[in-house]
Amino acid sequence: MAFEKYKSILLEEKAKLERELSQIARKNPDPEKPGEWDVKAPEMNTMVSDQSELADMFEELETQTGLEMQLEERFKAVIAALDRIENGTYGKCSEGREDIEEKRLEANPLATTCINHSKKII
Ligand SMILES: [Zn+2]
Structure with missing residues (x-):
């Protein structure tokens, strides 16, 4: 079976996820951890004393963390699928x-x- 068409679909998906991830996270530079991303913390202004503003910031961080985890999970699945194509187990x-x-x-x-x-x- 030829998997070329899946490979191009997966490569496209990988690029798309990379773009989305790079907006909210940084790629983990550790080569031992391919596909790991770290969430960028939103700008935390420590001078802010307003409780509701602080709450908003933490909420934003939580939302980004949840989204980042979903995207990262999918990103890893795409990498794994591409690996399977390379090693013939796809x-x-x-x-x-x-x-x-x-x-x-x-x-x-x-x-x-x-x-x-x-x-x-x-
Ligand atoms: Zn089966």
Whole structure:
């Protein structure tokens, strides 16, 4: 099976996630941790004494952290899928090693299991 089309979809997704992540986070420079991002803290003005303003800042940080975690998780899944294409395990079910259905990969290029096994996990 040719996975070139999934590779280009995944590379596009990776670039998109990188753009989104770079707005709220910094890439972890540690080469041992590919795909790790650190949330940029919003500008914390320590001179602010207004409680509601402080609360707003913490709320913003919380929202960004939640979003960052979601994006990072997806980013890592994309990297892992690209790795599988490189090492030839892409499109194989991680549970039973059988080929993942083409229509499943088309719907979700990040799928790591065939339809049968995905049902069992969920
Ligand atoms: Zn399977």
